[in-house]
Amino acid sequence: MNADTGVRPCSIARSMEVLGQRWSLLVLRELLFENHRFDAIVKATGAPRDILATRLRTLEANGLVERRRYQDRPPRFAYHLTARGWDTAEVLLSLMAFGDRHLSDERPVTWQHGQPDHPHPLDPVLTCRTCGEPATEGLHEPTGPGAPR
Amino acid sequence: MNADTGVRPCSIARSMEVLGQRWSLLVLRELLFENHRFDAIVKATGAPRDILATRLRTLEANGLVERRRYQDRPPRFAYHLTARGWDTAEVLLSLMAFGDRHLSDERPVTWQHGQPDHPHPLDPVLTCRTCGEPATEGLHEPTGPGAPR
């Protein structure tokens, strides 16, 4: 706990400060889909143009997104994921898997996975790198400064 | 794409409607930490009491959370995760892993994983259930109604 406020110090809360504003994760989804242009992102997400502009600035300031000039006159820009931005893919795929399991009858998007010549549909599960078992099975009370009690 | 609006039909977007409001994921984190009481959740998250009340109603309406009367006079209630609510653990752990990797020097919470008598620290990675490889390596253009282009 945070000594004076009682608020738990937490990586989830820190992530949410960057990713938790409205439209941020859908913007990252579009960039993952190789949709790099402002207008295309507006169309595919439905985000208001002004909000999208400020979200892209925030994502850039946090090093998740890079703004690249792809043409000089008139100046035109496109947005690309940085390595850190790519690293949000796990979060996005987990959200997708949750939505697929509980919020949708059909599966609107199926990612392909594996060698380019032998792809199969991606079926994402969070596992433990140490033992290889699913993370949510055999999960116990955490320890550390942000832990309960 | 959604025929008339151009907005992509998407499980990520659907998940965000339920999980994406401010404080929702931190509330689920507390319930995962076995923090079931209203006042305790207020303290640990820092959420305003009125917002917490409406978030709990929304989570309950979406079947992620169950409101249980644990005392009759005066009536007192506690909140518990449903099976569907537990299923957000992958999203929370992915967010935690992202925050640990990029937003924090130390690791404020370490979950324990495995058999209760032989636990080890959980190190979460999203993998493909089909081939066992990390989901973000060898990820290709998706297919389906919500896919790009």
Add this chain to the structure above:
DNA sequence: TCCCATGAGTTGGAGTTTCCAACTCGAACG
């Protein structure tokens, strides 16, 4: 008996964000 504490909220009003439609700016196209 009176006063305070506990726990799960609700209320009113101020402050902050988000939304929306319309506008800009420079260059190319017809």
Add this chain to the structure above:
DNA sequence: CGTTCGAGTTGGAAACTCCAACTCATGGGA
């Protein structure tokens, strides 16, 4: 000359969030 493209800005209204204070029922202590 008028239109289109693409990446934004702008102003004002609507919605959401925050905060402090209040409620309501009961139990405990002086």
